[in-house]
Amino acid sequence: MSPAIGTGTGTGTGTGTGALPPLPPDLVHAAARRVMARCDELAAITSMTGGIERVYLSPEHARTNRVAARWMTEAGLTTRQDAVGNLVGRLPGRDPDGPVLLLGSHLDTVRDAGRYDGIVGVLMAVEVVRLLAAHVPSWPFGLEVVAFWDEEGARFGRALLGSAALAGAWDPAWWDLRDGDGVTLREALTAFGLDPARVAEAARAPADLVGYLEAHIEQGPELDRQGEALGVVTSIASARRYALSVVGEARHAGGTPYDARRDALVGASEAVLAVERICRGEHHVVGTVGQLEAFPGAANVVPGEVRLSLDLRGELDETRDATWSRIAAELDAITGRRGLTWSARTVHDAPAVRCGGLFQDVLHAGIGATGQREAASLFSRAGHDGMAVARLTDVGMLFLRNPDGISHHPDEGVAAADVERGIAALAAAVVHLAHERAVA
8 A cells, every 4th residue: 555645845835735634545545446447447448359449539439538527527527528539627726717737648549459558547647636636625726637539549540639639739631641441530520529620629728737747657667677666757759650662573483583583572671670780779769660561462473562660769859860860871771782772751750858857856756755765767768648748838757667568468567556656646746746836
């Protein structure tokens, strides 16, 4: 059981939060149990048999929002669905029209997903607001829980749609994106019951926000290897995705000798190995080829073209781009040697996001309030909605230990005890933030 949150170390604000008593450990424990049970409940809302899949603007999206809205209402929040389908629950501050602190994550998933990526952060935020609302008569700022949609980009191939809309960064070109069935984003939004002409209403103004805090399972093994339950994110990695094409010549598999072959698949395979070799030698840069398709795709034809993806992530934009330059030079060498050509098209580009210094500080303080001696600082190799929200306001992220670091997979996990400690830490961080704003 996590230690209770105390406020005897300077967290009082003189505006109500200074009188915050320790949160009863049994209530924090019960909150964590609800989070774990509700992760299981949402796992049953899925479009695939034998696994979890919830994509943007689907029947599962609508059903999940209805269920989560009920939970938010039970916790004392008023709820609404915004113009792009994000779910928002609000607890007003002392000034009903004053700025709000956003807490949350996302509720959509990849195909054959785990049950905690994104989801645990939304449900923890609901419980934090429930606990704080019961112990603080009024807040110097409002609290909002936001459940974003399409963080993963699983349906239309473009990630962070919901958070981009909130950040006022919606690109009209996205309306023509199509899913695997040929349905455009515009058609899907309309069928969902929303109006494409009103999408700008989802945007928030920087002056209306105190900041954004998100709890999330770590999508890597660092905390597990260090034996720590919680960590503070320093930055979210820059990410760039490319659609690559390697072109050779399709010819008869039996009749074409090796010295006459321009085999695009062999060249692309060599390129995949080069990506791994180059990125292994870089500091805090990760490259992944997750898709590869050969054409014409017949067993008795030398492949004439291969299309493949490249996901390249780095702690800093500069090191990521320098790594891409090395990969591009290697592709030049491989294709030149094999009589092939190659091309690349950027399909996603997100700069690195540095988490706010104050938000890192209050999260460290929040973790300290739970009794964890020292919180690890680490950067996130995975992308998050905070990357979009950072266009508007400072962001902070709390990572929870994920055994073996596996994610985007049914085996991803988090311990109930770590969720309990995370709820306590996040609640304490909000109290610290209220104090810091009061004395600033």
